[in-house]
Amino acid sequence: MAPGVHRIPVPTPFAVGAVNCFLLRGSPLTLVDTGPGSAAALDVLERALAELRLQVSDLELIVLTHQHMDHEGIVEILVRRSDAELAAYGPLRHWLADYRASARADDAYAQAVMRQHGLPADLTALLGVLAAGMYAYGSPGSVTIALADGESLSMGGREFSVHHRPGHSPSDIVFLHEPSGLMLGGDHLLAHISSNALVGRPLNAPLETARPQPLVTYSESLAATRLMPVSLLLTGHGEPIRDHRTLIDARLNAQRRRAGQILGLLTDGPLSAHAIAQRMWGEVAITQAYLTISETLGHLDLLVRDGSVREVEAAGLRMFEAL
Secondary structure, three states, X not given: OEOOEXXXXXXXXXXXXOEEEEXXXXXXXXXXXXXOOOHHHHHHHHHHHHHOOOOHHHOOEEEOOOOOHHHHOOHHHHHHHHOOEEEEEOOHHHXXXXXXXXHHHHHHHHHHHHHHOOOOHHHHHHHHHHHHOOXXXXXXXOOOXXXXXXXXXXXXXXXXXXXXXXXXXXXXXXXXXXXXXXXXXXXXXXXXXXXXXXOOOOOOOOOOOOOOOHHHXXXXXXXXXXXXXXXXXXXXXXXXXXXXXXXXXXXXXXXXXXXXXXXXXXXXXXXXXXXXXXXXXXXXXXXXXXXXXXXXXXXXXXXXXXXXXXXXXXXXXXXXXXX
């Protein structure tokens, strides 16, 4: 990947496939992301370390790029066996400390959003039951190094600047080694797929908090990353990126095209986000309801921001109409 940086692909049970964890040799010996909470993930990680003549107990620092379970799922085990420091975005500290309660609150928030935007209550409840079964892939953790935007962090003998890039999740951070242009980006930007901008509960906020606009936020984050002097971006899934500006331009253009498609669906009258998702993706809007509602709401938020659409309430649902 880069001098002293080793990529460790760890299997996940999710459609996105393996997650890339990165070992940075040097002081402190650093692991960036951990993989999901599964025996298979831990076994692969241990075998990869052994090939480098290392073991879990040698780790001195574990860093999380964001809160999703495929990136933090075995952090508790690794910290306990290594006594390593744990670094993550500062506001994630309380979320991780009580992971189970945090995951339940996130799911309650997701269900409320889906109901408000047209998903039938019985289907919403079923999806909630399925989501609860996934909690086991995540893990609590005690953050000892709370990171903030603009700070620096030493990993593997190099000094990285820390940059908060929310959108894919509220806690996404990227790390840039400015002398070489090496960036550790997590899921902020992926080469083969567009990162989901999920409508997630703001960190440690009550359900009454106004719905965030993650795609608007994500677009702003991408625009900020575009300006950075990155020569090699190591990603949380798939292959590294060597031309981040061209890829970011493509992602932003794709957002505009999708928003235009959705605007076209509103010419005959107001629709809920779920109704739009069904017209866009058919049955996938049922089996992947939260993903498709998040995607639809994200592009609707872009249209609202630009003055093409407004959000209204009708019969207890949130609806969108073209202006």
